[in-house]
Amino acid sequence: MEKIKLVKKAISGNDAAFLKIIHEVKLDLYKTAFAYLRNENDALEAVQEVTYRTYQNIKKLKKPAYFKTWIIRIMINYCNDTLKQRNKFVLGDQLLQLEGYSENLTLMEIEDALQSLDERSREVLTMKYFNDLKISEIAILLDCPEGTVKTWLHKGLKSLRDKLADEGGISNV
Amino acid sequence: MFEKEEKDLTKLNEHYTNRHHPVEKIDAAIFAGFNKGKDEKNRRSLKKWLTSGMAVAVLVLLFVTGIKVSPAFAQYVAVIPGMEKIVDMIRHDKGLLAAVENEYVQEINVSEEKGGMKVTIDSVIADEYGMILFYTIESDNGFEENHPFINLESIQLKSASGPNPVISSSGFDNNLDQDKKKYTSSIELFFQEPLQSNDFIIEMNVKANKRQNLFEIPFSLKQSYKPNKIYEINETVSVEGQKITFEEMKIYPLRAAVRVKFDLQNSKKIFEFNDLRLVDEHGESWTKITNGVTASHISDNEWVVYLQSNYFKEPKELYLTFSKLQALDKDELQVIVDTDKEEIVKQPKGSILSFAQLEGSEIAIRMKTKEFSYFPFGTVIDADGEEIHIAHGISSTDEEGIGLIGLGIDKAQYKNPLTIELNYYPSWIEEEIKIKLQ
Numbered sequence: 001m002e003k004i005k006l007v008k009k010a011i012s013g014n015d016a017a018f019l020k021i022i023h024e025v026k027l028d029l030y031k032t033a034f035a036y037l038r039n040e041n042d043a044l045e046a047v048q049e050v051t052y053r054t055y056q057n058i059k060k061l062k063k064p065a066y067f068k069t070w071i072i073r074i075m076i077n078y079c080n081d082t083l084k085q086r087n088k089f090v091l092g093d094q095l096l097q098l099e100g101y102s103e104n105l106t107l108m109e110i111e112d113a114l115q116s117l118d119e120r121s122r123e124v125l126t127m128k129y130f131n132d133l134k135i136s137e138i139a140i141l142l143d144c145p146e147g148t149v150k151t152w153l154h155k156g157l158k159s160l161r162d163k164l165a166d167e168g169g170i171s172n173v
Numbered sequence: 174m175f176e177k178e179e180k181d182l183t184k185l186n187e188h189y190t191n192r193h194h195p196v197e198k199i200d201a202a203i204f205a206g207f208n209k210g211k212d213e214k215n216r217r218s219l220k221k222w223l224t225s226g227m228a229v230a231v232l233v234l235l236f237v238t239g240i241k242v243s244p245a246f247a248q249y250v251a252v253i254p255g256m257e258k259i260v261d262m263i264r265h266d267k268g269l270l271a272a273v274e275n276e277y278v279q280e281i282n283v284s285e286e287k288g289g290m291k292v293t294i295d296s297v298i299a300d301e302y303g304m305i306l307f308y309t310i311e312s313d314n315g316f317e318e319n320h321p322f323i324n325l326e327s328i329q330l331k332s333a334s335g336p337n338p339v340i341s342s343s344g345f346d347n348n349l350d351q352d353k354k355k356y357t358s359s360i361e362l363f364f365q366e367p368l369q370s371n372d373f374i375i376e377m378n379v380k381a382n383k384r385q386n387l388f389e390i391p392f393s394l395k396q397s398y399k400p401n402k403i404y405e406i407n408e409t410v411s412v413e414g415q416k417i418t419f420e421e422m423k424i425y426p427l428r429a430a431v432r433v434k435f436d437l438q439n440s441k442k443i444f445e446f447n448d449l450r451l452v453d454e455h456g457e458s459w460t461k462i463t464n465g466v467t468a469s470h471i472s473d474n475e476w477v478v479y480l481q482s483n484y485f486k487e488p489k490e491l492y493l494t495f496s497k498l499q500a501l502d503k504d505e506l507q508v509i510v511d512t513d514k515e516e517i518v519k520q521p522k523g524s525i526l527s528f529a530q531l532e533g534s535e536i537a538i539r540m541k542t543k544e545f546s547y548f549p550f551g552t553v554i555d556a557d558g559e560e561i562h563i564a565h566g567i568s569s570t571d572e573e574g575i576g577l578i579g580l581g582i583d584k585a586q587y588k589n590p591l592t593i594e595l596n597y598y599p600s601w602i603e604e605e606i607k608i609k610l611q
Contacts, residue, residue, distance in 0.1 A: 055210030157174075
């Protein structure tokens with residue numbers, strides 16, 4: 001496949017190929033970063049840092065076919081670390097992030113609920129629904145059986161339902 | 174079972190997907206990350222260079238592997254604490270090594286602590302027109318994993334009394350190394366006027382862990398500045414009909430400065446001296462600066478070219494010599510590109526350029542040539558004569574040796590065709606030239 005060839009070239013140190021494959025996933029990266037960090041500046045910083053880390057580590061990518069899942073994993077790790085930092089240092093920042101969402105409170109509630117899930121559940125939901133990865137791909141990425149991914153997905157969706165119910169039940173079935 | 178939740182998530186995804194994505198900014202972020210990775214791969218340290226004044230400084234940011242030092246020197250280096258690190262930082266420059274070898278380096282060892290960080294000025298090599306400061310930054314708890322960059326945002330040198338030094342170029346590390354509790358590096362400063370004082374305050378604006386601290390460290394130089402050595406040359410040479418006048422050379426401890434003038438009647442524009450160097454009676458040579466400011470362009474036709482200094486040598490004979498110049502006919506200095514038609518309208522003889530499409534908001538041009546490590550493109554002007562903002566420039570070489578040059582330009586911004594000025598081009602004129610200085 002053309003794409004795998006390109007990834008292989010990038011692994012062997014070809015800069016043009018590297019840029020090409022990053023550009024192919026850039027919106028996925030940005031979207032994931034935005035879903036986690038919820039503002040443009042932090043999402044852009046995340047894209048920059050993940051590009052840098054990917055460039056440094058691309059030689060370690062064993063299976064070129066999984067480039068996309070691999071780089072999204074790097075992004076999610078980065079975002080999780082950043083959120084932990086943020087909880088330590090920044091309080092009251094939430095207010096600023098209301099910007100652009102006032103027209104759509106429901107979405108914001110879903111977003112909030114997603115944010116309050118445990119790390120693993122949010123990770124699996126992000127991969128499945130935002131990055132459009134298959135269960136089999138997530139299983140490879142997380143290095144676990146597909147059944148486990150399904151369990152996490154189920155658990156994630158369930159806690160999402162519970163959280164939304166807690167907050168006034170807009171999404172209740 | 175969770176149809177509602179799945180629908181919610183899909184809706185949220187659509188919201189993210191359909192949101193206006195700042196594609197330009199995403200591209201810029203990707204290139205910033207890419208460039209940082211590339212810089213680290215290529216060299217050990219990348220200095221950010223700032224220049225001021227009328228003269229345009231020409232920079233080379235190559236890192237050339239070290240120069241061998243004598244066993245006696247190696248021993249001297251080994252016994253003085255901290256000296257090994259300093260030598261590592263200047264290993265690419267013979268002149269600076271000689272300055273250290275001749276004990277023309279002054280220990281300072283003054284620190285300031287602030288916000289969990291400590292900055293120390295370790296030592297300085299200075300002459301009337303330049304200063305290299307070696308410093309160390311330490312952090313109590315290391316630099317956090319999420320924001321691994323310590324940025325030296327800005328620096329300023331002030332005089333403790335009298336007028337402040339006027340800086341013509343400054344080089345310092347912008348992104349310092351990550352994951353370290355201690356970081357040692359150097360700041361290079363050059364001045365427009367000779368230094369008037371021996372007492373200074375260096376202001377360093379250090380940003381780490383998302384906090385910014387201004388360090389103001391006073392220091393004094395005890396050794397007096399060694400006077401420069403001046404060679405009046407005033408000799409005109411001709412290379413393939415192009416007349417070049419060497420006016421004078423001043424040798425300082427930090428570098429040698431050669432003043433050169435090109436005849437206005439020359440048919441070619443000279444981009445660079447490939448191999449200008451000083452040679453003594455033993456054939457020992459001092460070449461161009463390999464990492465830093467290589468020249469100042471006073472105008473298109475008048476330059477000051479910097480060479481590594483042989484200040485601490487007393488040669489019996491000394492020659493200025495070169496054999497190769499990068500040059501192009503003056504009527505070929507522009508490349509015209511039409512990005513709608515995806516074609517190159519005009520280019521220098523030989524047609525080594527061709528249009529290529531790179532991902533992102535970027536135009537890319539292929540250059541068929543052997544290894545050419547210069548970025549050829551300068552100012553870009555569109556059909557309306559407007560200068561176009563270039564967000565970033567990249568160049569890479571593929572396995573067949575074909576270079577790819579990318580310019581990050583917002584497509585919505587300009588009217589075709591674009592005129593790109595050439596700053597460098599793989600075209601040379603050659604002739605052995607040797608001028609006797611002494």
